[in-house]
Amino acid sequence: xxxxxxxxxVRDLADKVDALESTIEVIKACSIEDDMWDNSDMMxxxxxxxxxxxxxxxxxxxxxxxxxxxxxxxxxxxxxxxLRNTVKAxxxxxxxxxx
Numbered sequence: 001x002x003x004x005x006x007x008x009x010v011r012d013l014a015d016k017v018d019a020l021e022s023t024i025e026v027i028k029a030c031s032i033e034d035d036m037w038d039n040s041d042m043m044x045x046x047x048x049x050x051x052x053x054x055x056x057x058x059x060x061x062x063x064x065x066x067x068x069x070x071x072x073x074x075x076x077x078x079x080x081x082x083l084r085n086t087v088k089a090x091x092x093x094x095x096x097x098x099x
Contacts (some may be wrong), residue, residue, distance in 0.1 A: 036065070036072040056081075 037045065042053055056062040057071070062081045065072045 036074050037078065038073075039071055042073055042078075061085075 035041075039050065039053060042048065043050060053062075057064055061084075062073065063077045065074060065077075
């Protein structure tokens with residue numbers, strides 16, 4: 001009887017852990033876009049080097065927040081940087097050829 005009760009409790013706890021893990025994954029997926037990114041996130045997501053990121057900060061190309069000895073980039077900072085650095089496509093001029 002004790003073994004059956006223990007087995008039930010272990011299964012119940014395992015189910016609860018699985019449910020919590022699923023909830024955590026959903027929360028992460030929902031909030032990832034609105035999160036503040038640190039240097040590691042910026043380098044990984046934008047595929048840039050640490051030196052490039054440091055240069056952008058040093059010359060004022062990208063705004064950032066610094067607290068606790070750590071540098072963070074808000075979604076607004078990232079989007080503003082992208083908008084300032086967007087290159088518009090050149091329009092193509094078509095000419096007609098006559099024989």
